[in-house]
Structures are given as C-alpha cells and as structure tokens.
Amino acid sequence: MLTVGLTGGIGAGKSEVARLLVSYGAILVDADRIAREAVEPGTEGLAAVVAEFGPGVLAPDGSLDRPRLGAIVFADEERRQALNAIVHPLVGARSAELQRAAGPGDIVVHDVPLLTENGLAPRYDLVVVVDADPDTQVERLVRLRGMTQDEARARMAAQARRADRLAVADLVIGSAS
Structure with a gap:
C-alpha cells in the first residue's frame, strides 16, 4: 500500500486533484468529509x-x-x-x-487540509501539495464559495504559510512560483 498525503491551501484546487486521483483508482480518505460526518x-x-x-x-x-x-x-x-x-x-x-x-496494492490518498499545521507529513509515503498563488485562491473563494475577500483572507491566514506547505512537499502540483 502506498499512502499519499494530499494538501494545499484553501482554494488551491486540492479537491480537483483528489477527484482526478480517484478517477485513476486511488482510494480517497477525505478529512473534511470525515470532519463533517463527525x-x-x-x-x-x-x-x-x-x-x-x-x-x-x-x-x-x-x-x-x-x-x-x-x-x-x-x-x-x-x-x-x-x-x-x-x-x-x-x-x-x-x-x-x-x-x-x-x-496491500492500493494507493490511499489522504486529503488533509491541515497536514502541515498538524505535522502529519511523516505519516505518509508521499506528500503532494497543490499550490496556487494567493490572489488566485482569494478569487476562487469569492467566486465559488461566496466569501468576501476579507473572509477568504482570514481563512487563508488561519492555515499554514505557503512556504511551510511547500517545504513538506515531495511533489508540488500548481504554480509554486
């Protein structure tokens, strides 16, 4: 079994990457969904x-x-x-x-928004970070989730810094510029 920790800032596109991995046969363990069920x-x-x-x-x-x-x-x-x-x-x-x-032959993708904040990177065989520039994140949160710019920035500020997420990445998908 290969365990993958998938993370990224809010509005970076992590959910879309998770959907693509599932379409290729990965098993998804979605921390946000589990948190809602809890x-x-x-x-x-x-x-x-x-x-x-x-x-x-x-x-x-x-x-x-x-x-x-x-x-x-x-x-x-x-x-x-x-x-x-x-x-x-x-x-x-x-x-x-x-x-x-x-x-034993499965790829299990753990979609964990707070992977970096909670120091969870060592739990996974591979850590994938989905990255987007902050302006893109804000635009997506306003357009897709109906947040104000201030709400979007507050949510982003409550998460790990972009540099900290990138530091734990084995693989980065997105801008990372």
Whole structure:
C-alpha cells in the first residue's frame, strides 16, 4: 500500500486533484468529509461542540450552523484550537479505520487540509501539495464559495504559510512560483 498525503491551501484546487486521483483508482480518505460526518446530528462530536461553544452554533434543524461556528473559530485562535481538540481525534480514528480497510496494492490518498499545521507529513509515503498563488485562491473563494475577500483572507491566514506547505512537499502540483 502506498499512502499519499494530499494538501494545499484553501482554494488551491486540492479537491480537483483528489477527484482526478480517484478517477485513476486511488482510494480517497477525505478529512473534511470525515470532519463533517463527525459532527452530524446525534453524534458525540456534535454534542461535544455544543458543550464547548453553546447551543448558538446549532441551526434550527439541530445540525451544526457551520457559518456561525466558522465566524467564531476563524476570529479567535484559542477557540479554533478548542474545536480542533474535539474534531481532530475523531477524524484521525476514522481515517485510520478507512486506511486499514485498503488492500496491500492500493494507493490511499489522504486529503488533509491541515497536514502541515498538524505535522502529519511523516505519516505518509508521499506528500503532494497543490499550490496556487494567493490572489488566485482569494478569487476562487469569492467566486465559488461566496466569501468576501476579507473572509477568504482570514481563512487563508488561519492555515499554514505557503512556504511551510511547500517545504513538506515531495511533489508540488500548481504554480509554486
């Protein structure tokens, strides 16, 4: 089995690279998807988030109000760390479970946005960084996700520096200029 850590800044195009790798037969372990599942209604993850942040982070239907929680955690590093302390262990456990289910000849691609921030590069046989210049990232986030430029820049600022991501890369896809 070959394990690949796939990462990149928000809006760099990592999801598209992940889709292409899957189309060639790779098995995808998507940390963002797992993180969303970890806080679905009725999960211990959602209960822990509500205990930490209060019922104001719930939507009327009882699901997590992601924009409201995002506004809290991307404005305050301490609050973001509190959220990470809840969600990251759940994501790690599920990711390991999915990898164990793969066969010995499989290529398992771990799509991990916070690979660099969490020092996870040594866990993978190969680290692929999808790179884009910051102006392109902002433009994509505004156009595709409906963020304001300030929101996009705040999300980017909350992630690892571009140079730090590139430093852990075995392979870079994108601009890296």
